[in-house]
Amino acid sequence: MTRPVFIANSALLCARGDSPATVASTLWNGECSAGQRKLGERAFPYFGLPLDEADWMVRAEQALRQVAGQLAPVSPETPLFIASSSFQIGHFEQLGAPFDLPAATASFSRQIGEWMSQSGARTSFSNACTSGFSALDAARSLIAAGLIDDAIVLGVELANDSTLAGFAAMELLSRTAGRPFDARRDGLVLGEAVAAVHLGAKPATWRIASLRTGLDGFSTTGPNPDGSRIADVTVDCLKEANLKAADIELIKLQAAGSPGTDLAEANALRSVFGQHMPPLISLKPSLGHTLGASGLAELAALLACLDADKIPATAGFSKVDPEIALFPMVERSTEHVERALLNLIGFGGGLASLIVERQG
Amino acid sequence: MINLTAVLSQDFTPADLPAAVRAALGKPLRRAAPLTQLALVGALACLPPERRSRPTILLWQSTSGPRLETLTLLDEVCSGGAEPMPYDFLATQPAIAAAQIQSFLPGLQTAMHLPLDSEGMANWSLLLSLAIVWLNEGRCAQVLCAQLDHAAEAASSHWLALSRGPLENSPASLQLVKDTAGTSLPDTPDFPARLAEWLAANDSQTLSLHSPVAMKLTVEFTRL
Numbered sequence: 218m219t220r221p222v223f224i225a226n227s228a229l230l231c232a233r234g235d236s237p238a239t240v241a242s243t244l245w246n247g248e249c250s251a252g253q254r255k256l257g258e259r260a261f262p263y264f265g266l267p268l269d270e271a272d273w274m275v276r277a278e279q280a281l282r283q284v285a286g287q288l289a290p291v292s293p294e295t296p297l298f299i300a301s302s303s304f305q306i307g308h309f310e311q312l313g314a315p316f317d318l319p320a321a322t323a324s325f326s327r328q329i330g331e332w333m334s335q336s337g338a339r340t341s342f343s344n345a346c347t348s349g350f351s352a353l354d355a356a357r358s359l360i361a362a363g364l365i366d367d368a369i370v371l372g373v374e375l376a377n378d379s380t381l382a383g384f385a386a387m388e389l390l391s392r393t394a395g396r397p398f399d400a401r402r403d404g405l406v407l408g409e410a411v412a413a414v415h416l417g418a419k420p421a422t423w424r425i426a427s428l429r430t431g432l433d434g435f436s437t438t439g440p441n442p443d444g445s446r447i448a449d450v451t452v453d454c455l456k457e458a459n460l461k462a463a464d465i466e467l468i469k470l471q472a473a474g475s476p477g478t479d480l481a482e483a484n485a486l487r488s489v490f491g492q493h494m495p496p497l498i499s500l501k502p503s504l505g506h507t508l509g510a511s512g513l514a515e516l517a518a519l520l521a522c523l524d525a526d527k528i529p530a531t532a533g534f535s536k537v538d539p540e541i542a543l544f545p546m547v548e549r550s551t552e553h554v555e556r557a558l559l560n561l562i563g564f565g566g567g568l569a570s571l572i573v574e575r576q577g
Numbered sequence: 578m579i580n581l582t583a584v585l586s587q588d589f590t591p592a593d594l595p596a597a598v599r600a601a602l603g604k605p606l607r608r609a610a611p612l613t614q615l616a617l618v619g620a621l622a623c624l625p626p627e628r629r630s631r632p633t634i635l636l637w638q639s640t641s642g643p644r645l646e647t648l649t650l651l652d653e654v655c656s657g658g659a660e661p662m663p664y665d666f667l668a669t670q671p672a673i674a675a676a677q678i679q680s681f682l683p684g685l686q687t688a689m690h691l692p693l694d695s696e697g698m699a700n701w702s703l704l705l706s707l708a709i710v711w712l713n714e715g716r717c718a719q720v721l722c723a724q725l726d727h728a729a730e731a732a733s734s735h736w737l738a739l740s741r742g743p744l745e746n747s748p749a750s751l752q753l754v755k756d757t758a759g760t761s762l763p764d765t766p767d768f769p770a771r772l773a774e775w776l777a778a779n780d781s782q783t784l785s786l787h788s789p790v791a792m793k794l795t796v797e798f799t800r801l
Contacts, residue, residue: 316651322642323692338790340703341692345672351689355707362710364792379654383666430687434679566676
């Protein structure tokens with residue numbers, strides 16, 4: 218049995234707003250301001266959630282309940298697929314030593330299920346930046362095969378110093394802003410997000426036309442600069458969707474402003490799309506890189522933009538890098554898009570390409 | 578038909594694990610976290626050299642995850658007042674294991690890490706269901722499913738290797754079925770060890786994996 222899988226609903230809480238439609242509106246208006254997060258003597262730009270609560274766990278509960286409310290109504294038995302790269306590590310930072318970590322590494326997922334009033338099967342995914350699409354791939358495969366009828370796929374990435382410090386220690390963070398594909402790009406800007414999609418077999422506006430994940434073992438922190446593995450995944454994704462490169466009308470880039478990864482992605486896109494490069498957009502200069510939640514946060518935001526036929530300009534880009542020689546959209550567009558490709562390129566070699574297609 | 582091609586359980590003391598890696602590779606694997614070392618030793622034990630270039634998916638779950646490494650990181654971040662050593666941060670990222678073993682398993686095309694949220698429970702049912710679906714789709718030629726855990730005193734791994742099409746000496750085939758009436762085993766981290774016992778006992782013809790969060794179909798093994 219194989220059947221199409223649709224995105225019935227989506228939910229999003231991130232620095233740009235508290236629903237997909239709100240986020241799409243603020244993106245359209247060009248809002249891209251970031252806050253700041255301090256780490257010792259250093260401060261980094263940071264896209265935090267619009268929540269004032271100081272207690273990490275209470276704040277997490279507020280965020281999760283807010284997103285669950287956006288998805289309602291959903292049967293409490295609906296299987297829940299949870300993606301995160303850091304789970305509740307920020308909570309343990311706040312509690313301080315001695316660190317009483319639970320024996321089961323994803324125990325936070327049980328708490329998430331309770332907050333969202335979901336009592337069905339729970340599965341957690343932690344594949345760094347590609348966690349969200351790994352979870353999406355598993356859920357949509359099971360629905361397509363008739364093993365489950367619907368699923369909530371949730372991405373959760375909440376503030377913590379451990380991730381920020383880890384990226385800072387490797388000099389991967391920008392001190393100013395994310396500048397995708399720009400000649401002056403100098404690193405990532407991190408952020409928080411909680412995002413979800415409700416998948417099902419019942420027809421809805423957007424269908425998952427294909428999704429492929431991959432692996433680039435070139436190094437633990439970035440892909441092969443030639444982009445060959447990224448291109449392989451995108452080609453596989455096009456094949457599964459039975460589409461040609463020319464059928465893609467918009468690409469949501471991974472591009473976060475990382476010197477090496479942006480170059481690899483550009484090389485991959487050139488090899489797949491050649492002279493027929495679709496319009497390119499990056500959402501990370503406005504949302505931040507929300508790591509394990511990024512796939513779902515950017516999917517929810519992009520679909521809301523496409524539903525409104527309002528594709529925002531990419532912030533942070535002004536100077537073409539001759540080595541990359543590609544540029545994201547710097548002007549807003551009201552083009553009606555039927556098919557979009559979304560790329561993820563993760564820490565640890567994870568890769569993913571997703572194609573969504575408008576129905577009817 | 579989907580075949581079971583390997584059933585493996587391994588236990589190591591922390592001191593033995595690097596030696597097992599050296600024995601498998603003929604050299605040490607530098608700067609690799611224990612979960613990565615466990616993954617590498619197990620994957621190479623499941624797949625003979627002639628099958629390591631075939632398109633392979635790795636699905637692995639863990640109860641412990643990188644717990645010890647996370648404690649080290651928390652201590653550095655919260656108590657040290659300085660940024661952590663890059664290696665200590667990288668060791669907390671389990672996804673990195675796949676990147677580090679790809680050069681020894683060239684066919685490894687993707688990997689997923691599924692951390693578990695409850696002690697004593699596992700999700701072999703989901704791993705095997707995904708493996709069967711993806712093998713039937715032709716997405717890959719073989720799938721490695723694993724449970725990897727390590728603590729201060731011990732490290733353990735359990736593996737099932739699945740392949741599309743018949744292979745010599747496959748002990749069982751797998752399929753998703755609606756109704757099962759025969760022998761069943763619970764979905765626990767050491768399920769492969771229990772499956773190996775069933776295979777060795779040579780009694781009932783079929784065995785199903787009973788999951789408390791079962792989907793519409795159940796994974797059933799049929800002795801070959």
